[in-house]
Amino acid sequence: MLSDEQEKILSYNGEVLLFQLSKAKCAAEKTTRLHVKRMAYDNGSNLFLQKSSGLFSMHGGNLNIEMVCCNCTADFRTGINLPCILMREKKNSVYKYFLLLLHSSNKFEQCLNFKLEYELKNDTRLLNGPTVLWRHAKKLFYISTKTCTVLSASVQLSSIEWAGEIENEGNVVLGIRPACLSEEEDGQTLSRSDGAVWHSEFVVYAVENRKILTGICFLPHAYSSVISCVHVCRTGISKSQFRTSVVAITRKRQLIWFQDGLPKGVCQLQDGEPCSVQVAATSRNDLLFVVSFASRDVCVVRKDNFQVASRLQKVKSVLVDDFIGTGTEQILLLFKDVSSTDSLSTFRITDFGEVSYASDISCKKDFPHVEELQENGFLTIRALEARLQAGCTSVRELQQHLQLKKKVLFESCSALIDLVQGTEHILPTAEEKGLVSLWDDAENLLHPLDKKTTLTSGGPEHVIEKLWQRVVDDSLVVGVKITESVNLSLNDVCLSLVMDQHFTSVSPIIQCQSKIAKLNKTFSAMSISSCQMEPQPKRIKLDFCSMNDLKKDYHGRPYKTSADVAKTFIAVTPLSPLLAFRDIRCMILLHAKRKKYQNGNLQESKTLTLLCGKISLNLEDISSGKYSVNLLRNNSHYTDTMEDIFAILAVALKFSFHIVSSDYTLTPVKMWLLSQMECMPIKECPENMFCHKLGSLHGTVFNWNLKTPFEGILTLFCSVVFQCLHSLIGILPPTCKVKALRSESKDILTDQLALALEKEMVTFRSSFSSAVSEVENNLIPSSEADKTMSRVTVSSLSDRKEAVRQFREELKNEQKQSALSMNRTVSGALYRQMALKIAGAQLCSDTIAWRLNIS
Structure with missing residues (x-):
């Protein structure tokens, strides 16, 4: 038989856990059992049913075992x-605790056990680790599975x-x-007058x-x-x-909501x-x-x-938990x-809204089930809300x-009045009407360079920052x-490096690779979009998204930062060929196209060449590290961090x-970056970490x-990827899976797929057009010959019956030609050519679609 039982209730992942502690009535047995039942709500029976x-069992005790508290905490081993x-177990005056x-x-x-000479009271908490934390004699104590010993904090709490x-x-x-x-706390000292009134203050440890x-x-000290x-x-x-967002209750039964330490709302509660x-x-969403x-x-x-x-x-x-499995929380009242x-x-x-299930509701056959009523009411309310929103949208439109x-x-009316009066009507500007141009048509910002004019840097001072x-x-x-202030079409921009004219024995244009730097909107990671190496004409155009698309990528950051990054163009060239010269002096040219409008019509784009400035480089500068990346040495006191990152x-x-882990959380990855790899977050983009490890x-x-x-997803920019992976795999769980992702972004692959499908459609159309043309060319000569013969025959006849018969013969011939045209086939050579073109186009589009699917 069992004596009186202790019971505690806990919710876990939508289930209700019932912990029951039972003790044997017979003192000789000395066995205490802790039972647990997993209960889940069943919609059909409207009851909580036992799942498992x-x-x-605890043997050999003195039966003075009881439950102190329970909670859901994270295990540091798996996360x-x-x-x-x-x-808690009491033996004489010693209390033994185990978790x-x-x-x-x-x-x-x-996982944990310790002994104390006093009993834990109300101020006992179970935290992640798991960690047991309590207060005794105004001192804070804690023990966890990492420390395995009771530690005392340096702060005293009442x-x-x-x-x-x-x-x-x-x-x-x-x-x-x-x-x-x-x-002092947060740079401010508590005044003596405030301390005399409050006598206490909040502290976070x-x-x-x-x-x-x-x-x-969290909370103002006045409420302490x-x-x-x-x-x-x-x-x-x-x-x-x-x-922070904190809700607190005062001794005057006031519920107060605090936002960042400031009160935002107050509600007076009932007596109690x-x-x-x-x-x-x-x-x-409430x-x-x-x-x-x-x-x-x-x-x-x-x-x-x-x-x-x-x-x-x-x-x-x-x-409070998701007991009915809807993805949101409900309140369970026992x-x-x-x-x-x-x-x-x-x-x-x-x-207290759309969901309401109670144990005392009985379902009768003549009436629908409670869950059906709830579902119907939920769908009705959703439909009414959608109709109301659609109506409001229609009214606004x-x-x-x-x-x-x-x-x-x-x-x-204004234009008509000006026309009658004979005055010129001036159209309002787009800024006055709140309109935004679909194209970057800024005028008088870039000046094209004539071939006869010399390249000087005096003109574009207001353009190059x-x-x-x-x-x-x-x-x-x-x-x-x-x-x-400069609006450029980014798909028509490139940089060129031109050496000074005194290098007559070599080509004055340096072969380089043009790139554009931009921010990723998902996690603010710096990325570089590049193009192919320049061909012999030394001109390459960046085929990227327009300025409007770039502005969409930066909606989460201030506009100035996004605009600066979006308009940073980069050229990369090998340094070894240039070291053959002692002193290197180059002019940097920026090539772009400007859209021009005249009388509301888009005119032809003009190619503009802008002199950005001159750079010089020699062996002494390279040896002294004048143009080296300072971020490699110092990340704390340096102003040109963005240029180094680019x-x-x-x-x-x-x-x-x-990286996917099914059994363990991926918490060790961040610790690996901070400890083993010795990484530090970059101030301008803290989501990215810079490795300061030697080697x-x-x-x-x-x-x-x-x-x-x-x-x-782990993204790294380096040249020794295998060494990084070897170090990373050493700290990952054994069941973790690591998969390399392709470097192509989904936006680029989507554009390539659209072009491939368009090419496939054009191939289909041209192939069928050639087949139809061949059939028509074969039908035209025979048709024209029959019509000519019938006209000559009819013109020489005088008898009416003979004319009718002749027209019948002509009708039969036309029917035969029509039947032949319907069953006409193409030649084998043309069919093979069509099949080869169509198969090639389909293979290209299918390949890009597969790459987009796995990316």
């Missing part, structure tokens, strides 16, 4: 969240209000301590890093003496500052003593604050209007039922159309930065790898894009 169960429960992890196979693992994890800081604790008037963080970004419950909804770091607050994200009281009452507050949505009584427990021993016998699943008609009528050069390995990199990425080879890997640029905790 587990058992953990996967697992349910864990803290157990159990529950795996998916319902097997318990004892209470723990919240504990959780913050990115780049690990486990943190938000607590209250007595006001420290002499210490990072457990792993063992340092005190600023607490004023009146706060009873705190829940941190969101944390983040932007521009070296904390960005609040003991906890939870947050649920519902299907209508947040619900669920406040539990000590009297077993529950109050729900909506964030959008910060008003009380519902009040409930006699609630045993409140859980009510006290004296007549039943089952904890899940009386419940309600709701989001009609209003815009009417405004446009009014503008056209007004301009027409910066000209720079770098020497990277065996390559000379020259960059030209255009001012924002130079490195223009020369280095780009490799991308798709062949020095200067490598890494970009780690973690899509999910189990999937990511």
